[in-house]
Amino acid sequence: MPRLVLFNKPYGVLSQFTGAPAGSGVTLADYLPLPDVYPAGRLDKDSEGLLLLTDDGGLQHRISHPRHKEWKTYWAQVEGTPNETQLKQLRRGVTLKDGPTRPARVRSLAEPDLWPRDPPVRFRKSVPTAWIEIEIHEGRNRQVRRMTAAVGLPTLRLVRAAIGTWRLDTLAPGDYRVIEMNSTARGRREPTPEARERKTRPRQSRQRSRRP
Known part of the structure; x- marks a missing residue:
């Protein structure tokens, strides 16, 4: 039966199991002792935040390919105070070096109740910060960071809260949940009534999360 893994990727962890250059940091292998699962996107x-993995090629393609338009929800802590003009620019789409982005869903966000980041975000005392929620259905490299920078709001911290209907919820950094998926008549994968939750402990200790 196909498996879908919901993983709360901590800061500094590479979204791959092998092939990381020496000294480049920890990988998924330090957190996920699961055979034959691969990231659906990066x-x-x-x-x-949320990284999905699966052992099913069809499900991996459906989640990660932009053609299937899975909306991805991000919480971005930005430098500065967003105004309505900047938010409208992000909603319409902005032009990056690799072309214009598609329209996004964007709104101001109260500071979410997140775990402390390790290492902490470096702030400038003279510059305020704020949080915004951005939903996109593209998969360009560092897209959200480039979009906010393009409208004068550099991103200081970025957390992915959801991919489609799958949400981070109460998963602590470094923890994961395994969901067994059923095949439907139309070839889509859906969770079974009984989802199995497992948690792993990485090499280093970490703090538990509060509910985002």
């Missing part, structure tokens, strides 16, 4: 080393 999350930058310096970003945190």
Whole structure:
């Protein structure tokens, strides 16, 4: 039976199991003792939050390919105070070096109740910060960071909270949940009534999360 793994990727962890250059940091192998599962999409080393993995090629393609338009929800802590003009620019789409982005869903966000980041975000005392929620259905490299920078709001911390209907919920950094998936008549994968939750302990200790 196909498996879907929901993993809360900590800051500094590479979204791969092998092939990391020496000294480049820890990988998924340090957190996920699961055979034959592979990431459905990626999350930058310096970003945190939900990463999906699966042992089913069809499900991996459906989740990660932009053609299937799985909306990805990000919480971005930005430098500065967003105004409505900047938020409208992000909603319409902005032009990056690799072309214009598709329209995004964007709103101001109260500071979410997250775990402390390790290492902490470096702030400038003279510059305020704020949180925004951005939903996109593209998969360009470092896209959210480049979008916010393009409208004058550099991203300081980025957490992916959801991919489609799958959400981070109460998963602590470094923890994961395994869901067994059923095949439907249309070839889609859906969770079985009984989802199995497992948790792993990485090499180093970490703090538990509060509910985001």
